[in-house]
Amino acid sequence: MRREIGVAVIGTGFMGKAHALAYRAVPNAFPNSLKPRLVAVADVSEAGARQAAEQYGFERATGNWKTLLDDPNVHVVSITTPCSLHREMALAAIAAGKHVHCEKPIAPSASEALEMMKAAEAANVITQVGYNYIKNPILKLTREMIASGELGEVTSFRGVHAEDYMADPEIPYSWRVDPQNGAGALAEIGNHIVGMARFLLGPIAQVNAQLETVNKTRPVAPGSVERREVKVDDIARLIVQFERGCSGSIEANWAATGRKMQLEFEVYGTKGALLFSQERFNELKYFKAGADLRTAGFARIEAGPAHPPYDNFTVAGGHQLGFNDLKTIEMAEFLAAIEHRSPTFPDFREAWEIQRVVDAAIRSSAEGQRIPL
Amino acid sequence: MRREIGVAVIGTGFMGKAHALAYRAVPNAFPNSLKPRLVAVADVSEAGARQAAEQYGFERATGNWKTLLDDPNVHVVSITTPCSLHREMALAAIAAGKHVHCEKPIAPSASEALEMMKAAEAANVITQVGYNYIKNPILKLTREMIASGELGEVTSFRGVHAEDYMADPEIPYSWRVDPQNGAGALAEIGNHIVGMARFLLGPIAQVNAQLETVNKTRPVAPGSVERREVKVDDIARLIVQFERGCSGSIEANWAATGRKMQLEFEVYGTKGALLFSQERFNELKYFKAGADLRTAGFARIEAGPAHPPYDNFTVAGGHQLGFNDLKTIEMAEFLAAIEHRSPTFPDFREAWEIQRVVDAAIRSSAEGQRIPL
Amino acid sequence: MRREIGVAVIGTGFMGKAHALAYRAVPNAFPNSLKPRLVAVADVSEAGARQAAEQYGFERATGNWKTLLDDPNVHVVSITTPCSLHREMALAAIAAGKHVHCEKPIAPSASEALEMMKAAEAANVITQVGYNYIKNPILKLTREMIASGELGEVTSFRGVHAEDYMADPEIPYSWRVDPQNGAGALAEIGNHIVGMARFLLGPIAQVNAQLETVNKTRPVAPGSVERREVKVDDIARLIVQFERGCSGSIEANWAATGRKMQLEFEVYGTKGALLFSQERFNELKYFKAGADLRTAGFARIEAGPAHPPYDNFTVAGGHQLGFNDLKTIEMAEFLAAIEHRSPTFPDFREAWEIQRVVDAAIRSSAEGQRIPL
Amino acid sequence: MRREIGVAVIGTGFMGKAHALAYRAVPNAFPNSLKPRLVAVADVSEAGARQAAEQYGFERATGNWKTLLDDPNVHVVSITTPCSLHREMALAAIAAGKHVHCEKPIAPSASEALEMMKAAEAANVITQVGYNYIKNPILKLTREMIASGELGEVTSFRGVHAEDYMADPEIPYSWRVDPQNGAGALAEIGNHIVGMARFLLGPIAQVNAQLETVNKTRPVAPGSVERREVKVDDIARLIVQFERGCSGSIEANWAATGRKMQLEFEVYGTKGALLFSQERFNELKYFKAGADLRTAGFARIEAGPAHPPYDNFTVAGGHQLGFNDLKTIEMAEFLAAIEHRSPTFPDFREAWEIQRVVDAAIRSSAEGQRIPL
The missing domain is CATH 3.30.360.10 (Dihydrodipicolinate Reductase; domain 2)
Known part of the structure; x- marks a missing residue:
């Protein structure tokens, strides 16, 4: 039986959808991969989150992304919000020990990117940025x-x-x-x-x-x-x-x-x-x-x-x-x-x-x- | 809540995989679509069927495709086996009232294709052939x-x-x-x-x-x-x-x-x-x-x-x-x-x-x- | 000193011009080639022939293509008239011992083409057709x-x-x-x-x-x-x-x-x-x-x-x-x-x-x- | 009868050949053009000049380009030599009242090009440079x-x-x-x-x-x-x-x-x-x-x-x-x-x-x- 890994996605726009689709497609194309379990999706609009959950098969939806961080079933957080929000979200997710995927650009300046990078490396979590x-x-x-x-x-x-x-x-x-x-x-x-x-x-x-x-x-x-x-x-x-x-x-x-x-x-x-x-x-x-x-x-x-x-x-x-x-x-x-x-x-x-x-x-x-x- | 539709796939080769992937991808790309429920997969090799079930997320696997036809949860049958087997499988599925997707060519000759077509039209089931x-x-x-x-x-x-x-x-x-x-x-x-x-x-x-x-x-x-x-x-x-x-x-x-x-x-x-x-x-x-x-x-x-x-x-x-x-x-x-x-x-x-x-x-x-x- | 070869062109339309230009261009691009001497140009309209002679540098112009055949300075005849005229002109030129270039198609039917081919081979003249x-x-x-x-x-x-x-x-x-x-x-x-x-x-x-x-x-x-x-x-x-x-x-x-x-x-x-x-x-x-x-x-x-x-x-x-x-x-x-x-x-x-x-x-x-x- | 214009080309390499071919091709493609008369070709090697004259049809050949400038039949001088020689040749040709075509680049620096330009404009001769x-x-x-x-x-x-x-x-x-x-x-x-x-x-x-x-x-x-x-x-x-x-x-x-x-x-x-x-x-x-x-x-x-x-x-x-x-x-x-x-x-x-x-x-x-x- 393949090991599962719990995933949460923040943001439900173009890239939020792309992440959800991609996580779902991974096990089909890569049968030996960890199998993503779509645990939760967050959006500023709780209704929007609920709709995305239904459409893409997330187990739960939330209007408050911070609640994802306490969820022990969530191992990976995907951040697909506008760039100006990346830093706060990524730092919080890293602090909670989550692996983080963040859309590009990760920050409006190199100094903020540096702060995020240092936090991730100190916490020893895996990160990826969407230069696909x-x-x-x-x-x-x-x-x-x-x-x-x-x-x-x-x-x-x-x-x-x-x-x-x-x-x-x-x-x-x-x-x-x-x-x-x-x-x-x-x-x-x-x-x-x-x-x-x-x-x-x-x-x-x-x-x-x-x-x-x-x-x-x-x-x-x-x-x-x-x-x-x-x-x-x-x-x-x-x-x-x-x-x-x-x-x-x-x-x-x-x-x-x-x-x-x-x-x-x-x-x-x-x-x-x-x-x-x-x-x-x-x-x-x-x-x-x-x-x-x-x-x-x-x-x-x-x-x-x-x-x-x-x-x-x-x-x-x-x-x-x-x-x-x-x-x-x-x-x-x-x-x-x-x-x-x-x-x-x-x-x-x-x-x-x-x-x-x-x-x-x-x-x-x-x-x-x-x-x- | 989206209506589900039960799907079974016969064959687990290149096209069997393509069908499974496609059924899984439909609800993501087409949010208003019926949502395929991957009920069963069949293969001549039961082990092969089980592996495919695990990989693509079918609920059950079988070495005997005929068992799919009695399953009330199966509404659609996808036939992805070699051409020479299409006729028997399609006729049986049609007789069981299933909608049928069959890979191309559906038959080695027009006369066999005609028989299959007539059966489908008489039974009033929906058919599709994989000229994608x-x-x-x-x-x-x-x-x-x-x-x-x-x-x-x-x-x-x-x-x-x-x-x-x-x-x-x-x-x-x-x-x-x-x-x-x-x-x-x-x-x-x-x-x-x-x-x-x-x-x-x-x-x-x-x-x-x-x-x-x-x-x-x-x-x-x-x-x-x-x-x-x-x-x-x-x-x-x-x-x-x-x-x-x-x-x-x-x-x-x-x-x-x-x-x-x-x-x-x-x-x-x-x-x-x-x-x-x-x-x-x-x-x-x-x-x-x-x-x-x-x-x-x-x-x-x-x-x-x-x-x-x-x-x-x-x-x-x-x-x-x-x-x-x-x-x-x-x-x-x-x-x-x-x-x-x-x-x-x-x-x-x-x-x-x-x-x-x-x-x-x-x-x-x-x-x-x-x-x- | 390069040897010259006397050339006559029948027809002054698109292809007549193309032949004249090409003959003139040959010695520049192919310095060891025979050097074409543009002896004469013929057209149904003598005025047209004269204009072409002036433009492309032919020594003389004529409204009667048959006069080219008696000219001992003409060794090569280029036929660029409509297809229906090719046969008569080519046969006459061959009979006069000229080498013949004829535009394509040389004849409206294979039988006429055969007649032209036989004449040329019997006379042992060189022929070419414009499949350029x-x-x-x-x-x-x-x-x-x-x-x-x-x-x-x-x-x-x-x-x-x-x-x-x-x-x-x-x-x-x-x-x-x-x-x-x-x-x-x-x-x-x-x-x-x-x-x-x-x-x-x-x-x-x-x-x-x-x-x-x-x-x-x-x-x-x-x-x-x-x-x-x-x-x-x-x-x-x-x-x-x-x-x-x-x-x-x-x-x-x-x-x-x-x-x-x-x-x-x-x-x-x-x-x-x-x-x-x-x-x-x-x-x-x-x-x-x-x-x-x-x-x-x-x-x-x-x-x-x-x-x-x-x-x-x-x-x-x-x-x-x-x-x-x-x-x-x-x-x-x-x-x-x-x-x-x-x-x-x-x-x-x-x-x-x-x-x-x-x-x-x-x-x-x-x-x-x-x-x- | 079309007016002729006497042309001399200095240099017999790649570009010298290109100029000669182009002058010869002009009247064919542009029937209303002045007709270039290929008066003379010059090269450091008189033998090379003679060979080019024969091949491209110049009336005379010389190993001394300066002799072109006294020739009243020469109205146009084409300079196709290496860049470092352009200035001297162009200035001399301009001084002799010739129209000048010079290959590119006309000079190794803008200051030399400026001198050449000023001379040409003062002499009111037509110039062209080979940015073809x-x-x-x-x-x-x-x-x-x-x-x-x-x-x-x-x-x-x-x-x-x-x-x-x-x-x-x-x-x-x-x-x-x-x-x-x-x-x-x-x-x-x-x-x-x-x-x-x-x-x-x-x-x-x-x-x-x-x-x-x-x-x-x-x-x-x-x-x-x-x-x-x-x-x-x-x-x-x-x-x-x-x-x-x-x-x-x-x-x-x-x-x-x-x-x-x-x-x-x-x-x-x-x-x-x-x-x-x-x-x-x-x-x-x-x-x-x-x-x-x-x-x-x-x-x-x-x-x-x-x-x-x-x-x-x-x-x-x-x-x-x-x-x-x-x-x-x-x-x-x-x-x-x-x-x-x-x-x-x-x-x-x-x-x-x-x-x-x-x-x-x-x-x-x-x-x-x-x-x-």
Whole structure:
């Protein structure tokens, strides 16, 4: 009989749902995993919590997230609330000895992330942060090819995360553009590509960045003539140096008309190159240097059983994983880390590191100079 | 409180797993759906059934599928066994008043499919057959655009389903190439593209086909020097006439080196054209005639919330569905048809129609002439 | 000092211009080639001929093409007039001992093509026909890879030539749809893909075809309410058997809305596969079987100096050839064949072979049966 | 009778050949153009000049370029020698009253470019510099769409020119990496994308750049163990501000393994977006904001007759231009500017402006700060 592990989720929005679905999907795709028992769900609205409990199969619902912490059946807490609430919740959960999954970004600044990280490490609980795109089997392959030297020495990185959901200047002012929430394109989506760069190539040693606010005011409410000044970035451009010696560029842009998920990178090395786009995330393009010039070219690798854990979902190549499957892998790895007391990735430490890059970029942009990390 | 519906699954292989996962996923993605209660799972091996029950959460396991039929808690039976067993199981389930989901192809010949269809219609049970690729939101869009006249009058269809899993002549002889199972590339994967053609354009009135066996013998066992003659097709090519007046071509090929999921079509009409490939099934290419020549071109539509039920899985465009999500949509639609006593698609009648095309193609190839349906 | 060769061109339309440009471009790109001396240009309109002479640098112009035949300075005659005039002109030029380049299709039927071929072979003159797409360096690579066994045994071919220039039913009746001209989509563009199939895989042994007229009537003049019945095909679909043992499909379609140059093929073999589209004719996709499954995939080969005679045009990869460059290669090869008395391809014999396939397809469609060649 | 214009070319390498071919091709594609008379060709090697004269049809050859300047038949001088020789030659040609075409970069620094520009403007001669990629009809369309407001207000630009011809660290030290020649990836290929950015969006007001030498030493000769330090950039990354108010990024990289011609940009505006890659330079991807969400997407525009002067080369869409055709357009526009005394683009002034950006980037990188222009 498989061991169960009690899970509670705080928040019932897009990400609350994604967590619930992923926890439920884990045992199907990962039969040897700890089996999540959906003990409780919390929301500021108790009615909302009750509805989510019914829909996703939680045993109980609450309007007071603090009650989760006393529940001995809860071993894991998932925090999916707005960023400004993460710190208080995470610190309380850690204090109660719970393992914590927190959505990204974990905090509006590196200093708060650091506090959370230190608490978690002192309490020796397992943490994970929702940078789920790197859970893609194709990204694992990418990392492995770089780590094993198949690309030779890496010489260059080019990364982008561009979408268009804030392109329209008539989208009203909201928490998304409130600097109190550590918001802005870089903090909200750029951290995905920053995290991906670190996942593939390791620490960033220096940042030279320029952030820009394209839509300088927004209506205070839909259709309102009154407008409020926006102070966070719509576009951020970074030139980065990696500790390993190579350099690269990173762009975050949430005003890129027409783009829904341009989370892309290109990595060039002395022995090969890899190109990836989240727009077609079941593919990777690979150029191998030194091949016959007549037939050399970027090969389109399709995700398949040769790329674990793809085959936990479907046994045949070409079938393709979806976004929710990436979330399931993320949760399965989190539960495996809890079970085996092994390191997880990205944990609170990694989230802090990513936030440090974001903070350095903001400072670099303001001061007009390169910032070492 | 949501109404439950009792489900039993026969078979615990690739598709048995896919069904179990899909039933479990339905209530998460479709909160208003009947909620499947996983009552029982059957397998020829009782141990296998027990393992599956544990893994996927069925209440009980059995080595004798017939016991499912007496169980009043079972309202739905999913048949995921090899094709040659479908008929007996389906007829028994129908006789017991169960709704039946059966994997494709439902039978090795149209005559057996017809018998199953007639039994189901006489018993007034709901049936569904696992042609899941058409459950893709992008395919629903395609159908809708054709039906609404956005393409004008359709003039031409070109369809292919090519993979390479049987390309190697050293793959041993097995049920896959046994004509008793109605096997061959056309019957096994070609029916997907035949079904898709029908889904989009309606009935096929005439078939002119040539089937070919590329690998004419196969080892009787892995590595064996003894070889057995193969009589089923590796490649089938059809020229078809649709009842609506247009014509098209269809190819099935399971020896297409390098292809993992080339399930593709192109539809041309007087007002536009649509191109689709399952290799990138979250996309559709659309050309709209009559636009400004300076800027006209095939647009790459990305699946998103404008394409229901995409947003049952994720609220933002560009996130993409996976193969298993298509299976979940299929099961949700099946359960909705049961709940509302509404037509489902593709049902046993549709599966029979598809099989009629397959049978006609085999006859056309053998007789060297065009066959009306 | 390079030897000159006197050239005359009959016809001053699109193809007349293309020939003139190509002859002029040959010595630049192919410095060792015979140098074409543009002796004369002929057109039904003498004024048109004079204008072309001025524009393209011909020494003289004439309204009577027959005068070219007596000119001892003319060694080569290019025929670029409508198809129905080819036979008379070619026979006369051959009788006068000229080498002949003729645009495709050389004749409205195989029997006329045969007569022209026999005359040319009896007179021992060099001939060439304008199937210029196969002059692409990437196509030469394709052929070489197949011939050398890099694809293993070829198992399947899928070819298409689809455009949309006749999609609009209001395009008036003209020579294009006049069966006297041997017209129709198959005869006019389908012969390109038929020729390409033969170029790559050799002779076709059997054809099973269906031709269809989509636009069954056309106005007798632009905007006219009077309409005339169209008897030639808008779409032709062929299932073909190659002498080498494999089979394939071919489609010709000039009513494919949105397509400008979908001249495409896919070739599958036991050791690999190749995909090509004229829409991106400086590229070839190559899958090599047996590679590491982790990194296998279709490689996008870009035309470059490794693919002669690419580097006659530009020394660096990635720069790309244009359509007119393919025409230049065609002319250079024609002149080289004349100089060295070596075989050229495709010559009148090859054009006859292609026309035999077209004729067999028309007969197959009419009789409803497979036609051996 | 068309007016002739006498042309001389200095240099007989890759670009010398390209100029000769282009001058010869102009009258064919542009029948109303001045007709270039190839008066003379010069090379340091008189034998080389003679060979080029024979091959490309120049009337005379010389080992002393200065003799061209006294020749009254020479109205135009094309300079295709290494960059370090441009200044002397251009100034002499200008002093002799010749119109001057000079290959890019015109000078190793902006100050030398400025001197050349001033001389040309004072002498009132027409100049042009070989930034030929912008002569692409698809690029003209891009510029027009931006200028006409079809993209709305431009918010962002992302540009790259990456190739791999200097990726191998064993390529010997040469003029290419000699700072005396103003060399480096930015100066040699990056100026193409800088020029393209200016062509599309206008002047650049500020540069923040980091240049990097990846291959820090190179052998002094092929295979030599002795190595010499390289001081120029292999990779340059720029964050730029345009005068019009938007910002962007630019990368130059000649060590990008696998890339042959990744000259790419993406432009985002409030009403649309455009994506271009020189790897497929007969295409442009266009997203139009505000369209029906069901069918919105990036459209792949194929170059065709709607994009002048495409139809000067071929009358039908989908046929595609090649690199040499772009050069022909460049020369035709240069000759038209001479004939009509109209502005040409890019002229020496524009080349100076581009060089100013390059110089600013070098300075920004060295000083670690943003540089206004």
